[in-house]
Amino acid sequence: MAENIKFYKDHYDVIIIGCSLAGMSAGMTLAKEGKSVLILERHNLPGGLATSFVRSGHEMEATLHEMMSIGKEEERLPVGKYLDDMKVAIDWLRVPEAFRLYVPTDDIDILIHAGIDSDGVYVAAKEIEEKYPGNLEKVNKLLHLCKEVMESTNYLNDHTASKIELLKNHSGLAKTAGYSAKEVMDAFEIPEKVQAVLSAYWIYVGQPVSSLPFTIFAFLLGDYLTGGSFVAKNFSHGMSVAMAEKCLELGCQIEYRTEVTKILVKDGKAYGVRTAHGEEIHGHYIISGVYPDAVFGHMIEPQSEVPEKAVKLYHGRKIGVTCFSVVLLLDQTPEQLGIKDYSIFSGTSHFDTDAYWAQGSKLGGWDYLTTICLNYANPEQIPEGMTSLSITNLPLPVAFEDVKADDYFAIKRKYGKEMIESISKLLGVNLLDHVVEVEIESPATISHYSGQYLGGIYGYQHSMDDAIAARLETYGKEHYIQNLTWASSATLAGDGMAINIKNGRIAAQVVDTWEKEGK
Secondary structure, three states: OOOOOOOOOOOEEEEEEOOEHHHHHHHHHHHHOOOOEEEEOOOOOOEOOOOEEEEOOEEEEOOOOOEOOOOOOOOOOHHHHHHHHOOOOOOEEEOOOOEEEEEHHHOEEEEEOOOEOOOOOEHHHHHHHHHOOOOHHHHHHHHHHHHHHHHHHHHHHHOOOOHHHHHHHOHHHHHHOOOEHHHHHHHOOOOHHHHHHHOHHHHHOOOOOOOOEHHHHHHHHHHHHHHOOEEEOOHHHHHHHHHHHHHHHOOOEEEOOOOEEEEEEEOOEEEEEEEOOOOEEEEEEEEEOOOHHHHHHHHEEOHHHOOHHHHHHHHHOOEOOOOEEEEEEEOOOHHHHOOOOOEEEEEOOOOOHHHHHHHOOOOOOOOEEEEEEHHHOOHHHOOOOOEEEEEEEOOOHHHHOOOOHHHHHHHHHHHHHHHHHHHHHHHOOOHHHHEEEEEEEOHHHHHHHHOOHHHOOOOEOOEOOEOHHHHHHHHHHHOOOEOEEEOOOOOOOOOOHHHHHHHHHHHHHHHHHHHHOOO
C-alpha cells in the first residue's frame, strides 16, 4: 500500500495569502533570510493583476502601462535595485517619453520627457519653458522638491526616524506633508496651464490635485520625471513569472488554485489559515494580500476575535479608484493610424481635476482618458503590421454600484465604445474600423479576478489626514491582530505595481521586527 505523502508542512514561519507582486516580494525577502514560506494563490497564475492574456494567438498586455522606480541599469532606482539584488531576470525597456498632454479646449498640447541634464535642470522643466516662457526656475525647483520628497519617502519606507531626524534630514517632506498638491503649486506661483501639465499623472492616483496630498503627487512626479518609466519586455505576465521562479528558487512553496477563506485567530493572535478545500494550515506569521475590509468582514475565524477599532478604521476609509480599460489590437501600424506617441493624456473639456474626479462617480461621459500605444515601448512583442492600444479611465467603484447583472455586458460595451470613439476623434481615424481584437476590463473584471473589494486596484483613497506621512506615523499601531500584516495596495505606501513590490518588502520588515521583539 502506497505511503501517504503530506502536502503541507506541519508549520510554516510565514503564510502569504496571494501570489501578487507584493506577496512575492515579501516571500522572496523572507525566504532569502531562511524562513519557511508558503504562498497560496486562488488562480492558476502568479502576479495578481499584473498579468496578460492571449486572444487569437496574440499576447495582449492587460494591466501594465509602465513601472516606476526602476531606473537605468547603471543607476537603478529602489525597485529596480531590489529586483537586481534578488537576481530576478526581467528585461526592462525604457519608454520613450513621460507623456503627451493634449487638451484642445485649453489649447494645451505638450510632450514631456524624463531626466535631468548635467546642470541639474529637468528636461521637463525646459520643455515647459519652451511652451510657457518664464517658468523654468520655479518648475525646476518644484521638481527637485518632488525628487527630495520621493527619496525621503523611499528612505522612510525602510527606516524609522524621529521627528527631529525628520525635520533635519527630510525637511522637504516635513514641510509639505500637510499640504495638497494644488496648495504647493500655488505657493510656487505656477500658472494654471503649467499646473495642468504637472498634474497630468493625477489619474493614476485618482484624486483631484486640490485634495491630493503633495507627498503622493511629489512621489509620483519625482519618480516618473527623474528616472523615467519602464515596461517588461515579456509583459506583466513575464515579470510575474520571473518573480515566481525566484520565489521557488529561494525555497518558497507556491500553491495555485488554492483560495484562503479564513484566517485563524486565537487570543488576539493569528496562527494559520483555512482554504476553500478545507485544509487547515498553520504558520507563525500571516501576510494578507486581501484588503482589510474583507479580512475583518468575513475572513477572521472566529469573528469574535475582530477588534471593534479595526472595523471602525477600515470601514471609515474609502476604497480608491477602480479601472475601466479598453485593450485593442488594431490591423495597422501606429504610423498608418496616425498615432505618434506612447502615452497620451487627453481631455475633451477644460482641464479641471475636480470636475474629472466628479465624473468618475458616474457611468461614462469621462472627459479625461489615458491612451497607451505599446508599440513605441515594446515593438518586438507586437504582431507585425499591428498596433497594441489601451484606453483607460480610473472611475470610482460607486459608478457601477447600480449596474444589474442582466445589463452588465451591454453597459460595458456601450462605454467601451464611447471611449474608442472619443480617442478616434482625437486621432482623426475611426479605430472601430481597424479592430482585430478587443477586451474591456471593468470593476467587475477586477473584482472577479482578484477578489478585491469593489474592484479596487489602489487600496484606500489618500487624503490630507491619511496619506503616506500619516500612515508612516500610525502604521505599527494598526496591526490589530498579532502576527497578521498586509502586502497589497491597501497598505502603507499606497498604489501602483512598483509600489506594491515595496509594500511586500515592508511586510517582510514588519515580520522581521516582530521576530526580533519575540512576538
